[in-house]
Amino acid sequence: MTMQAHEIRQKFLDFFREKGHLIVPSAPMVLKNDPTLMFTNSGMAQFKDFFLGHDTPPAPRIADTQKCLRVTGKHNDLEDVGHDTYHHTMFEMLGNWSFGDYFKKEAIAWSWELLTEVYQLPPERLYATVFEGDATENLAPDTEALELWKQYLPEDQILFGNKKDNFWEMGETGPCGPCSEIHIDLRPEAERQVKPGRELVNQDNPLVIEIWNNVFMQFERRADKSLRPLPAQHVDTGMGFERLCMAIQGKTSNYDTDVFQPLIQDVAQKQGCATARPTKPTSPCG
Ligand code: GLY
Numbered sequence: 507m508t509m510q511a512h513e514i515r516q517k518f519l520d521f522f523r524e525k526g527h528l529i530v531p532s533a534p535m536v537l538k539n540d541p542t543l544m545f546t547n548s549g550m551a552q553f554k555d556f557f558l559g560h561d562t563p564p565a566p567r568i569a570d571t572q573k574c575l576r577v578t579g580k581h582n583d584l585e586d587v588g589h590d591t592y593h594h595t596m597f598e599m600l601g602n603w604s605f606g607d608y609f610k611k612e613a614i615a616w617s618w619e620l621l622t623e624v625y626q627l628p629p630e631r632l633y634a635t636v637f638e639g640d641a642t643e644n645l646a647p648d649t650e651a652l653e654l655w656k657q658y659l660p661e662d663q664i665l666f667g668n669k670k671d672n673f674w675e676m677g678e679t680g681p682c683g684p685c686s687e688i689h690i691d692l693r694p695e696a697e698r699q700v701k702p703g704r705e706l707v708n709q710d711n712p713l714v715i716e717i718w719n720n721v722f723m724q725f726e727r728r729a730d731k732s733l734r735p736l737p738a739q740h741v742d743t744g745m746g747f748e749r750l751c752m753a754i755q756g757k758t759s760n761y762d763t764d765v766f767q768p769l770i771q772d773v774a775q776k777q778g779c780a781t782a783r784p785t786k787p788t789s790p791c792g
Pocket of ligand 1 (some may be wrong): 547548550551674719721742743744
């Protein structure tokens, strides 16, 4: 039976609780006391001071589901909203954090375990990207993440990515670091045979999409654009809840999941019109 959205969310929180994480509530979306960010744009925003070493977290491992708004600043999705099936102004981001505790090995291992064992997503449809490095910033390729991914994925399902896609920064200033994204190919099998998913990763294909980002926080971007190494190394992950539901429920649009359908159907009924959206699984993962 298809896993419902509330079960998907709960399984995420239970998984990381079992791995020793403290579960905390979503922070408010409107930020106070941070002139660098107007709205919470990611799960890590409420933890910024812990990364920078200005404050101490209540636990070295935390997980939550955070309501995010991406309508302004560095991570602004407004241009895509309404034009595609997988960007939203407001969305929910599932995240797990390590504050100077575990690092790449555990973060990657647990991502894999959760996606393939708990959520049962097909491994052959998953792709990982790792940072290719950037000479202008004196940043080396992330060969450590590459080697770790090789334990789980064949090499043709691992790709190098540039600073735009694989070096995550909270805003113009603030904590940042190389990241490793996980993408899923939701296209029908026949299409996959014609064109491998690796050619469509980060190419704006609505059925080959990023679902989870693992950031390895190691730097602070300063106002003068320089990178200052942080006092400790941290993990910051963000998984798009609505996209994850689309993948697990076998849909081809976030709007066809039970995150949105009850609302859409209710509005349609109140307006006296039928909706054309399919309600049965339409992608191969469901
Ligand atoms: N903070 C990680 C992300 O939003 O992708």
